[in-house]
Amino acid sequence: MVSLRVRCYPAGRSHLTVGHSNPNRCLTEARPKLKRTPNIQKVTFELPDNDKQCFYEDIENGVKFDIDFQVIAGGNYDVDCFVTDPLHNILYHERKKQYDSFSHTTAMGGAYQVCFSNEFSTFSHKIVYLDIRTGEERPLLPVMNSATALTQLESTCLSIHEILKVVSESQTRYRLREAHDRIRAEDIHERVNYWSVGETALLFAVSLGQVLMLRSFFSDKKGSIGT
Numbered sequence: 001m002v003s004l005r006v007r008c009y010p011a012g013r014s015h016l017t018v019g020h021s022n023p024n025r026c027l028t029e030a031r032p033k034l035k036r037t038p039n040i041q042k043v044t045f046e047l048p049d050n051d052k053q054c055f056y057e058d059i060e061n062g063v064k065f066d067i068d069f070q071v072i073a074g075g076n077y078d079v080d081c082f083v084t085d086p087l088h089n090i091l092y093h094e095r096k097k098q099y100d101s102f103s104h105t106t107a108m109g110g111a112y113q114v115c116f117s118n119e120f121s122t123f124s125h126k127i128v129y130l131d132i133r134t135g136e137e138r139p140l141l142p143v144m145n146s147a148t149a150l151t152q153l154e155s156t157c158l159s160i161h162e163i164l165k166v167v168s169e170s171q172t173r174y175r176l177r178e179a180h181d182r183i184r185a186e187d188i189h190e191r192v193n194y195w196s197v198g199e200t201a202l203l204f205a206v207s208l209g210q211v212l213m214l215r216s217f218f219s220d221k222k223g224s225i226g227t
Contacts, residue, residue, distance in 0.1 A: 039134045044072070047079065047118045047126040054115040057132060061109040065134040067092075069116070070099035070176055073183040075124030080117040086110025096120070127183075129176055 039057075047053055059065055071077045078096040085091055085108065092102045106112070118126050150158065 039132075041132040042130070044127065044129045047074075047116055047128055049121045049123050049125060050119055052115060052117040052119060054113055055130065055132070056111045056113055057134060058111050059106050059109065059134050061106055063135055064103065064105045065112070065132065067102045067114060067133075068099075068131040069097075070129045070180075071097075072127045072129055072176065072179050074126035075121055077126075077180075079126055079128060080120065082115050082117075084113045084115075086112065088113075131172075 041055075041057070043055075045053065057065070067083065069079075069081060071079050076096075077098045080095045081092070081097060081100065082090055082094070083092040083102060083104070085106070087108070087110075091104055094100055114130070114132065116128055116130075118124075
């Protein structure tokens with residue numbers, strides 16, 4: 001189980017930037033209530049141009065966490081990402097990545113920071129998917145902590161559980177791919193529509209110009225015959 005709390009920071013601290021609309025920047029943090037209980041945070045957010053957004057997670061010492069992110073829409077589908085520990089030491093820093101994964105086992109407890117920057121873009125908004133997993137998965141069955149052998153029913157349940165985990169991860173990847181392709185298709189469709197409207201307007205303009213030009217030829221001949 002995870003509790004959420006909001007922490008607000010003064011606007012002068014640039015490394016805690018979330019947006020430019022409020023004088024105080026507020027961040028939502030997830031705190032696990034049980035030690036080493038698996039904590040999964042999935043969020044899809046919009047990252048404006050010339051902006052940076054950070055997420056904070058309180059993690060205990062010796063706990064492994066995994067981060068997956070992917071840019072779903074916007075510009076060249078790239079973003080800067082960096083991860084820092086409670087002492088602001090950089091653990092991960094990549095520029096203009098479309099997607100990536102990062103795993104790390106903490107050497108100290110405290111608030112770990114995951115930031116995404118779109119400051120290199122002047123007009124393109126980005127939509128980013130972020131998945132943060134902290135802690136170890138608890139055993140599915142209590143007997144898995146002991147040295148006793150599993151029964152056939154327990155082994156079957158464990159196999160089904162592992163298969164369902166793979167199915168869930170595959171569905172997430174497929175949903176991200178579908179959203180990415182759908183947004184790109186909609187963008188291409190919009191551009192094709194605008195191009196078609198422009199070509200239609202140009203065709204009408206050229207046709208009208210040709211008609212007017214032909215009429216001017218006949219009107220000149222009529223005037224010359226009358227004289």
